[in-house]
Amino acid sequence: MEGDKSSGAGAGGLVLLNCFVSPFGNRVRIALKRKGLAYEEKHENLAPKSPLLLSSNPVHAKVPVLLVGGSPVCESLVILEFVDEAFAGNGEPLLPAAPCARAHARFWASYVDSKLPECAVRVWRSPKGAAAVEEGRKDLVAVLKTLEAELGAKPYFAGDALGYVDVALVPFAPWFLTYERLGGFSVAGECPALAAWAERCVRENECVAKSLPEAEDVFQFVCGMRKMLGLD
Template identity: 85%
Template sequence: MEGDQAAAAPVLLNCFVSPFGNRARIALRRKGVAFEEKAENLAAKSPLLLSSNPVHGKVPVLIVGGRPVCESLVILEFIDDAFSAAGEPLLPADPYARARARFWASYIDTKMPECAARVWRSPKGAAAVEEGKKDMVAALKTLEAELGAKPYFAGDALGYVDVALVPFAPWFLTYERLGGFSVAAECPALAAWAARCVRENDCVAKSLPEPEHVFQFVCGMRKMFGLE
């Protein structure tokens, strides 16, 4: 497969603020894989996106050799497998450690998007905002407890769980402004971890949007939804 992939760079269908799409950005850059990125307007999805992901019609999609791979965690594992000779693996070799990493990545996907949506897609002052904030803080505290005193979730190096979670960090400012709380105050170790991911890993620093740009994007979406 790697010989076929060398013929044409993978194509990533993404939206610059998408935590899910930016997972793929980080993984590809961590592996040193050159790729082409095609920006998607999620209000007017391209025919390529809809044909590549006809079930969900969502970013990200990674197209390799003309074949699409969908769903961000699936894409991370595909990148790890397909480009196994390039760089350090995202998932650990030990079966138990791999299972544990998958568990926490699944936990992130179960908790973060739903809590976040209640915070930023609800009218100001709505009960859903407060409920979403409380549930989000609880989830972040649970993740902080799992991180413990380690630099990264798997130990000393950026791994699968870090890549799954850190793309949400640029959204923290938006959650804080709309939800009325501080991630750094509630979860200082997790805030320090997010800063470390960016500071120590070029693949992360080059893949994440500016928090203020995310906030302005969300403000535009809220206006479109009639929430402002």
């Protein structure tokens, strides 16, 4: 699978190890496309994991991994900051320039990772009707409402343009349909401003639109996972 072949390409020999539904890996896709960097993308299955992935990320054995001239950079938020720093001359920056604004962005990206995935997993990896589904739904809605409050009336989390927090969060948007169908709620109904923000990110930013899977494809992937786990 080939990535964007636009400017500055071969610099560093970039290879992204990713799974097409991974919000974490798709963050990196957005960042690379936003910077106009050429890269090769290698698809990873959840099992068995490739020898390349296991040798590149022996601690967590998870995607994403960005190989830069063969050297691995692991963990999606770390990779975003690496791309922003290593290719500062390409495209628009992800993080703001002011130290306080950078710290603020890092806080909210960390909040996304510390809260959203754990709640979401309880919704989609629990048996139908289990108490964990309802508990996960309540916690997930609370997290989304907290993020919506931080967004406020701004078009994007940092203001008028796509930035670090947007890139960290928007890859979860294709999963909203799965959360809704398995959790029995509507993201747009609970968090209309956040739903509108997700649509805006895709509509106004080609780097986002070209980096995210279709919501229905994510749902079908999850249905396959649930069958494999004996949940359906």
